[in-house]
Amino acid sequence: MHTVTLKPSKEKSLLRRHPWVYANAIDRVDGKPAAGATVVVRGHDGRFLARAAWSPHSQIRARVWSFDEAEPIDHAFFKRRVQRAIAHRAAMVRDTGAIRLVFGEADGLPGLIVDYYAAQQVPLGGAAQQVPSRDTAQQTTDDSPPHAQLVCQFMAAGVDAWKDAIVAALAAATGCPNVYERSDVSIREKEGLEQTTGVLAGDAPPGTLIVGENGVRYHVDVRNGHKTGFYIDQRENRALVQAYSQGRDVLNCFCYTGGFSLAALKGGAARVVSIDSSGEALALAQRNVETNGFDAARASWLDADAFKTLRRLYDDGERFDLVVLDPPKFAPSREHVDRAARAYKDINLTGLKLLRPGGLLFTYSCSGAIDSELFQKIVAGAAVDARVDARILKRLGAGVDHPLLTAFPEGEYLKGLLLQIA
Numbered sequence: 001m002h003t004v005t006l007k008p009s010k011e012k013s014l015l016r017r018h019p020w021v022y023a024n025a026i027d028r029v030d031g032k033p034a035a036g037a038t039v040v041v042r043g044h045d046g047r048f049l050a051r052a053a054w055s056p057h058s059q060i061r062a063r064v065w066s067f068d069e070a071e072p073i074d075h076a077f078f079k080r081r082v083q084r085a086i087a088h089r090a091a092m093v094r095d096t097g098a099i100r101l102v103f104g105e106a107d108g109l110p111g112l113i114v115d116y117y118a119a120q121q122v123p124l125g126g127a128a129q130q131v132p133s134r135d136t137a138q139q140t141t142d143d144s145p146p147h148a149q150l151v152c153q154f155m156a157a158g159v160d161a162w163k164d165a166i167v168a169a170l171a172a173a174t175g176c177p178n179v180y181e182r183s184d185v186s187i188r189e190k191e192g193l194e195q196t197t198g199v200l201a202g203d204a205p206p207g208t209l210i211v212g213e214n215g216v217r218y219h220v221d222v223r224n225g226h227k228t229g230f231y232i233d234q235r236e237n238r239a240l241v242q243a244y245s246q247g248r249d250v251l252n253c254f255c256y257t258g259g260f261s262l263a264a265l266k267g268g269a270a271r272v273v274s275i276d277s278s279g280e281a282l283a284l285a286q287r288n289v290e291t292n293g294f295d296a297a298r299a300s301w302l303d304a305d306a307f308k309t310l311r312r313l314y315d316d317g318e319r320f321d322l323v324v325l326d327p328p329k330f331a332p333s334r335e336h337v338d339r340a341a342r343a344y345k346d347i348n349l350t351g352l353k354l355l356r357p358g359g360l361l362f363t364y365s366c367s368g369a370i371d372s373e374l375f376q377k378i379v380a381g382a383a384v385d386a387r388v389d390a391r392i393l394k395r396l397g398a399g400v401d402h403p404l405l406t407a408f409p410e411g412e413y414l415k416g417l418l419l420q421i422a
Contacts, residue, residue, distance in 0.1 A: 002033040002054070004041045004062060011043040014050055014064070017407040019105045021052060021062035035192055036161025038065065038073045053110070053158020057192030063110035063158055075165045081108050082169040092400045097211035098220070098232045100401040101150070101174070105408050111156025111191075114170060115228040117211050117220055118148040147209045150179045151228035152200065157191045167200050178202035182228050197223070208284070210291065214239045216266045217291055218259065219284050231259055233398035233414050234326065237362065240396075240418065241324060242267035244360055248321035251275075251313070251354065253306045253347065258285030260324045260362075265294045273320075275302045275309050307343075310350040323351045324362045331367035340367055341378050348382035352390065355421050364396065364416035372415045379417055389422040 006014075010025035021041060033039050033054040041050045041062060048069045052062035065073050085107040093099050102114035150170055154160045160183075167179050179201040188195055208219040213235055220229040241250075241260050245267030252261045255274035262285075264272045276282055282301045289296055302309055306327070325347050331340035348363055355361060365375045372395070383390040396416030404411045 002037065002039045003030040004039045004052070004054070005029075005046075006041065006043055006049070008044045011047075011049055014041065014067075017067060017405075019064040019110055019405070019408060020060045020410075021050075021064070023059050023061040026061060034161075036157040038158075053156065053161070055157040055191055058157070058190050060156075063105075063156055065108070065110075065158070075168075078109075078162055078165045079169045079172070082166065083173050085109070085114075086173050088403070089401050096213045096235060098213055098218075098230055098235065100232050100399075101170070103402050104155075104411070106403045106405050106411055109159060109166075111154065112159040112166065113153040113155065113228070115151045115230075115232055116149070116174065116176065117151065117209055117222065117229070118146070118176075147206055148176045148178060149205050149209060149222055150174065150176050151205075151222050152179060152181050152183070153185060153228065154181065154183045154193075155185055155187050155191070157193065160188075160191070160193055163200070171201055176202075178205065180205050180222055182222070214242055214263065214266070216242075216262045216288075218257065218262065218288055219291065221257075221284065226256060231256065231326075233402050234259060234364075236399045237364075237396050237416065238263040240394075241322070241362060245269040245322060249273075249319075250322045250324070251320040251351075252324045252326075253310065253351070254325070254327045255285060255301075256281050258282075258288050260326065261285060261299065262288050262292065262294070264322070265289070265298060266292070269298065269322075272299045273302065273313075273318075274299065275304055275306045277303065277305055279303050307346060310347060310354065314350055314353055318354065319356045320354055320359065321356055322360045322362070323354055325351050326362075326364045327366075329367045330365070331369040334369045336367075337369050337374075340370060341374070344370070344375070344378045345382045345385075348379050349386050352383055352386040352388050352419075352421060355388075357422065359421055360393075361390070361419045361421070362396070362416065363419070364414065366414050368410060368413040370415075371409075372412070375415055376417065379419070383419075383421075390419045391422075392417055393420055394418040 005027050007027040037054045039054045041052050050064045051066045052064045085102045097118045099116045101116050181200050184195045184197050205222040208221050210217050222229040242263040245264040250264040250269045250272045252274045255276045261272045261274045330343045331337050398414045
């Protein structure tokens with residue numbers, strides 16, 4: 001096994017159990033380990049620090065598998081890590097057919113994302129016959145067959161090298177035979193890997209499959225949708241919107257396939273206006289309205305630029321009781337922070353101005369380079385410029401199936417605020 005020796009004093013982060021080793025921390029490498037190979041990381045004094053996956057093309061040169069010198073990295077290792085991750089979700093997540101089963105570093109599998117979709121929540125770890133029948137799974141106007149699906153993103157060299165072992169462990173631990181890959185993410189290029197998608201095991205996913213969440217059913221396009229097809233991380237925040245929507249006029253910006261919009265309709269919103277620049281996403285959102293049997297007259301869909309449309313709505317005198325701002329990632333890296341901060345302030349400024357007195361703003365950032373403190377400062381600045389008094393009612397984030405390592409703050413990509421204006 002190859003050895004990576006760090007420069008003097010560069011072992012401090014690993015001693016605090018941070019799972020990354022940057023290229024500039026490395027003094028020397030024994031031999032030429034292949035991409036994804038397991039290496040032993042040692043301090044400059046020779047002491048063992050970790051076993052890690054080698055990534056020769058990335059600035060994150062090694063990602064830690066284990067801090068235990070006695071733990072080998074083999075098929076049994078991946079079986080244990082997958083089983084542990086699934087056991088956490090089985091104990092903590094209820095009443096949903098969309099679950100994040102593996103969340104990278106937080107589950108000791110750096111660079112791996114695994115999402116699980118089913119027509120309704122089914123117990124994990126059993127046989128495939130747990131997939132519910134059509135009668136019990138889908139009491140809707142849609143006739144799509146029930147389908148259970150695992151969707152994976154392999155975003156680092158280490159998990160990519162162990163892909164077969166991971167897929168086998170997932171299928172065995174969940175009882176779901178269908179595994180699809182959505183490794184069409186740009187971060188793979190930094191790892192020296194090509195973007196790729198396709199069936200890894202079982203059957204190909206249907207054009208859309210239906211998942212249930214908080215009493216709402218959503219069509220999910222696993223093969224072509226954003227991320228793995230659905231924003232699973234917003235499940236608990238959609239439940240909040242649903243709880244606060246009764247009788248309110250709701251505006252949902254960057255609505256994608258209508259996650260928050262459908263939650264608001266389920267919660268009894270008087271009307272919901274939704275904006276997105278993707279006609280395909282809006283078509284699927286409208287299909288979701290039909291599938292749930294909601295009154296289509298309460299929902300309107302605008303295929304438009306959200307920035308321009310927010311300003312137009314304000315100029316037209318439109319006002320709302322609840323506004324959701326869930327934009328795409330504005331800052332893919334630290335180099336984009338200043339530009340992203342201006343964009344976040346722009347939409348939050350107009351969003352706040354569109355609220356009636358007592359109105360609620362659900363606002364989010366999924367840019368990892370924008371931390372919670374900076375995001376709150378941006379929103380506070382928007383409130384000042386909007387000339388409103390805004391109170392923070394709740395800090396928002398991803399659900400319990402997206403745990404965060406205390407030693408790895410970089411894992412907290414989604415942050416949000418629930419505000420109310422006077």
